Amino acid sequence: MSLKMKLIPLAIGGLISTAVLVLVLIFLLRAWWSTPLQVFGFGEPPEQPIAFPHTVHAQLNGINCAFCHRNVIQGDSASILPVEGCLLCHETIQGEVAEPEIAKVIDHFTNNRPIDWKKIHRLPDHVQFAHEPHVRFLTEVQGLSIEGACSTCHGNVKEMVEVEQTRSLKMGDCVDCHRDNQALTENSDITDCTTCHY
Numbered sequence: 445m446s447l448k449m450k451l452i453p454l455a456i457g458g459l460i461s462t463a464v465l466v467l468v469l470i471f472l473l474r475a476w477w478s479t480p481l482q483v484f485g486f487g488e489p490p491e492q493p494i495a496f497p498h499t500v501h502a503q504l505n506g507i508n509c510a511f512c513h514r515n516v517i518q519g520d521s522a523s524i525l526p527v528e529g530c531l532l533c534h535e536t537i538q539g540e541v542a543e544p545e546i547a548k549v550i551d552h553f554t555n556n557r558p559i560d561w562k563k564i565h566r567l568p569d570h571v572q573f574a575h576e577p578h579v580r581f582l583t584e585v586q587g588l589s590i591e592g593a594c595s596t597c598h599g600n601v602k603e604m605v606e607v608e609q610t611r612s613l614k615m616g617d618c619v620d621c622h623r624d625n626q627a628l629t630e631n632s633d634i635t636d637c638t639t640c641h642y
C-alpha cells in the first residue's frame with residue numbers, strides 16, 4: 445500500500461472525531477444558553493434595581509409569601525407584587541436602614557415606572573412549569589404550609605437578603621420528584637415528555 449492509501453483512513457478518522465467534537469460542543473453550548481444561571485452556579489444572584497430584603501419582609505415582619513407572589517396559588521407564574529402594592533406599606537413606612545431604597549420605590553410609583561426585577565430562576569422556553577399544581581400538591585397532599593411548599597424548591601427564602609437558587613431544578617431533578625410522587629396524584633403520566641415539553 446502506498447503512503448497515500450494509508451493516510452486516507454486516518455484522514456477519515458480525523459474527520460469523524462472532529463465532527464463528534466463539534467456536536468458535543470454544540471450540545472454543551474445549547475445547554476449553556478438555555479440555562480445560563482445554572483451553569484455559572486447558584487451562588488451569584490444578579491443585582492436588583494432595588495435592594496429588596498426578604499429577611500426584613502418575610503422573616504422580621506412575617507408577611508406571607510403569597511401576599512406578594514399572589515399568583516402562585518392560582519396560576520402558572522408566581523408573579524411579583526407591583527409597585528402600587530409596595531406603596532400600601534411604604535407610603536407610611538420609610539425604613540430606617542435603607543431610606544434611599546425606599547425613595548427609589550416611591551420614585552417608581554410617582555413616575556408610573558414598573559420595577560424591572562431581574563429573574564433568578566428561569567427555565568428554557570421549551571419547558572412548561574406551573575406553580576399552582578405544585579403548591580396545591582405540597583399543601584393539600586403533603587400537608588405543608590404555603591411557605592413550606594415554596595421552600596421545597598426555593599430553599600429558605602425568608603433568611604436570604606438576596607434570593608439565590610438553591611435547588612438544581614434540572615430535568616433529572618423534576619423527573620425524580622415526579623416519579624417518586626406519581627402514585628399520590630391523579631395525574632398518571634407526569635413522567636411523560638409531553639407533560640413538561642411543548
Ligand code: HEC
Nearest residue numbers: 495496500505525529530533537539540541542545546549
Ligand atoms: C405589608 C407591608 C409591606 C409591603 C407590602 C412592602 N414592604 Fe417593604 N418594608 C416593610 C417593613 C415593615 C419594612 C421595615 C422598615 C424598617 O424597619 O425600617 C420594610 C423595609 C423595606 C426596605 C428597606 C429595608 C431596610 O433594610 O430597611 C425596602 C428596600 C423595601 N421594604 C422595599 C419594598 C418593596 C420594593 C416592596 C414591594 C415589592 C415592599 N417593600 C413591600 C413593609 C412592607
Ligand code: HEC
Nearest residue numbers: 496501502507508509512561563564565594598601602607
Ligand atoms: C413584601 C413582598 C414579598 C414577600 C412577603 C415575599 N417576596 Fe419573594 N420577592 C419579592 C420581590 C420584590 C422579589 C424580586 C426581587 C428579588 O429577587 O429579591 C421577590 C423574589 C422572589 C424569588 C425569586 C424570583 C426569581 O426571579 O426567580 C423567590 C423564589 C421568592 N421571592 C420567594 C418568596 C418566598 C418563598 C417568600 C415567603 C417566605 C417570599 N418570596 C416573600 C417580594 C416578596
Ligand code: HEC
Nearest residue numbers: 509513516521522523565566567573578593594596597613
Ligand atoms: C416544584 C418546585 C417549585 C415550587 C414548589 C415553587 N416554585 Fe417558584 N419557581 C419554580 C421554578 C422552576 C421557577 C422558574 C419558572 C420559569 O422560569 O418558568 C420558579 C419561579 C418563581 C418565581 C419567579 C417568578 C416566576 O413566576 O417565574 C417566584 C417569585 C417564585 N417562583 C416564588 C415561589 C413561591 C412564593 C412559592 C411557594 C408558594 C414557590 N415559588 C413554589 C419552582 C417552584
Ligand code: HEC
Nearest residue numbers: 572573577581596613617618621622625629631634639640
Ligand atoms: C417536589 C416534587 C416536584 C418537583 C421538584 C417538580 N414537580 Fe412537577 N409535579 C409534581 C407533582 C406531585 C405533580 C402532580 C400534581 C397533581 O396533578 O396533583 C406535578 C405536576 C407537574 C406538571 C403538570 C401540571 C398539570 O397541570 O397537570 C408539570 C408540567 C410539571 N409538574 C413540571 C415540572 C417541572 C418542569 C419541574 C422542574 C423544574 C417540576 N415539575 C418539578 C411534583 C414535583
Ligand code: HEC
Nearest residue numbers: 474475478571613614615618619622634635636637639640
Ligand atoms: C418533569 C419535567 C420533565 C419531563 C417529564 C421531561 N423533561 Fe426534558 N427537560 C426538563 C427541564 C426542566 C429541562 C431544562 C433543564 C435541563 O436542561 O435539564 C429539560 C431539558 C431537556 C432537553 C435539553 C434541551 C436543551 O436545550 O439542551 C432535552 C433534549 C429533553 N429535556 C428531552 C426530554 C425527553 C425526550 C423527555 C421524555 C423522555 C423529557 N425531556 C421529559 C423537564 C422535563
